[in-house]
Amino acid sequence: MKITEVKAWLCHYPLPGTFFPTWIPGFPQTRNTCLIIALKTDEGIEGYTAGVGILDEAKSLVGLLRPFLVNRDPFNVEDTLKMLRSSFFLGYKAWFVEVALWDIIGKACQQPVYKLLGGDCHRRLPAYANGWYGGARTPRDYAEKAREAVGRGYRAMKFDPFGTAWKEMTPEQSEEALELVAAVREAVGPHVGLMIEFHGRLSVGCALETMHKLEPYFPAWCEEPAIPDSIDLLQEVKKQARLPIAAGERLYTLPDFYRLLSTRAVDVVQMDISHCGGLLLSKKIAAIAAVQEIRVSPHCSVGPVALAACLHFDKCTPNFMIQEAFAEFDIPWRNRLVRGWNPIKNGEFVLTDQPGLGLELDEDEIALHPYVKNSFPSLWNSEWLEKFTRDKSDQ
Numbered sequence: 001m002k003i004t005e006v007k008a009w010l011c012h013y014p015l016p017g018t019f020f021p022t023w024i025p026g027f028p029q030t031r032n033t034c035l036i037i038a039l040k041t042d043e044g045i046e047g048y049t050a051g052v053g054i055l056d057e058a059k060s061l062v063g064l065l066r067p068f069l070v071n072r073d074p075f076n077v078e079d080t081l082k083m084l085r086s087s088f089f090l091g092y093k094a095w096f097v098e099v100a101l102w103d104i105i106g107k108a109c110q111q112p113v114y115k116l117l118g119g120d121c122h123r124r125l126p127a128y129a130n131g132w133y134g135g136a137r138t139p140r141d142y143a144e145k146a147r148e149a150v151g152r153g154y155r156a157m158k159f160d161p162f163g164t165a166w167k168e169m170t171p172e173q174s175e176e177a178l179e180l181v182a183a184v185r186e187a188v189g190p191h192v193g194l195m196i197e198f199h200g201r202l203s204v205g206c207a208l209e210t211m212h213k214l215e216p217y218f219p220a221w222c223e224e225p226a227i228p229d230s231i232d233l234l235q236e237v238k239k240q241a242r243l244p245i246a247a248g249e250r251l252y253t254l255p256d257f258y259r260l261l262s263t264r265a266v267d268v269v270q271m272d273i274s275h276c277g278g279l280l281l282s283k284k285i286a287a288i289a290a291v292q293e294i295r296v297s298p299h300c301s302v303g304p305v306a307l308a309a310c311l312h313f314d315k316c317t318p319n320f321m322i323q324e325a326f327a328e329f330d331i332p333w334r335n336r337l338v339r340g341w342n343p344i345k346n347g348e349f350v351l352t353d354q355p356g357l358g359l360e361l362d363e364d365e366i367a368l369h370p371y372v373k374n375s376f377p378s379l380w381n382s383e384w385l386e387k388f389t390r391d392k393s394d395q
Contacts, residue, residue, distance in 0.1 A: 007038045034303045125311060225247075271286075327344040
């Protein structure tokens with residue numbers, strides 16, 4: 001079998017009510033749409049993958065990928081990754097095509113991807129809700145929406161209560177954040193996990209002070225309490241904090257994750273399979289984490305194709321903990337992009353034994369939602385909060 005064609009779509013994926021970009025103030029806004037890639041083969045099998053991108057980047061990426069991938073055997077996953085890593089022009093931005101190779105391999109072998117990467121390790125794939133609080137402004141709003149999420153079956157949920165804070169918070173900002181957390185905890189009771197998203201906003205000192213104040217609400221974890229690409233700062237927080245820490249969605253290479261995990265700077269590692277090198281690299285990260293008795297919970301915010309990759313990883317990875325779920329809180333056309341594939345059931349994911357990733361693209365539906373320039377505002381600009389707290393009926 002040989003790869004014969006590389007095809008790509010930039011699909012507008014604004015996540016209504018759930019604006020979670022990952023850039024630092026002053027950096028280019030690069031996370032504003034979903035880049036879906038299909039690899040086609042001479043045997044008529046197609047494999048899919050998805051990441052994030054912008055218009056010019058997508059055009060150049062696909063052009064650069066074609067000579068690297070066309071006429072290659074999709075079964076040679078490691079050799080393809082080695083080739084992509086050695087490119088001066090592609091780097092880690094292209095690694096997410098690896099997922100499409102596994103989709104092809106699974107379809108060719110008539111097996112779901114997870115059975116090719118370790119088999120069934122988990123009867124249940126628990127989910128935590130994200131994006132559930134779109135439209136909420138007050139503690140009362142947050143409490144009401146939290147109860148709605150629990151009503152859907154979720155036993156855990158994540159949210160960012162910090163507004164537009166950067167490095168330090170005023171006493172008023174701190175009090176407002178704690179009031180939101182307190183309202184959610186009271187609404188859902190003691191047995192629902194609360195993941196508090198810091199988005200790397202705060203200084204070490206402010207993060208530690210805030211985590212101390214959060215202790216009465218016993219969060220399941222505090223996510224990115226310090227800027228995530230500084231392992232030293234995360235380690236400093238980890239040494240002094242008494243709450244669990246999660247991070248990793250903004251790391252991209254195996255050496256990055258080795259430094260994070262070898263220092264035990266986190267309790268939960270959140271690799272993004274679409275960003276860190278694909279499924280095989282994620283399995284290697286999980287193995288390093290397992291040696292340190294650290295659990296894994298993949299980050300995933302760019303649609304159903306990326307989610308499918310996460311679920312196959314989750315199913316076959318022993319130290320998997322819980323999977324992020326935007327599935328019921330983002331764009332209304334989400335399930336139509338992949339012909340109705342919808343794995344979330346009562347707060348858990350259900351993965352079938354369909355070959356490959358188990359889904360098929362609807363190219364006609366994807367074409368209805370083309371690229372929109374800069375659809376994500378910055379987390380440190382009040383625009384993100386205004387859009388996020390806007391009622392969904394207005395969007």
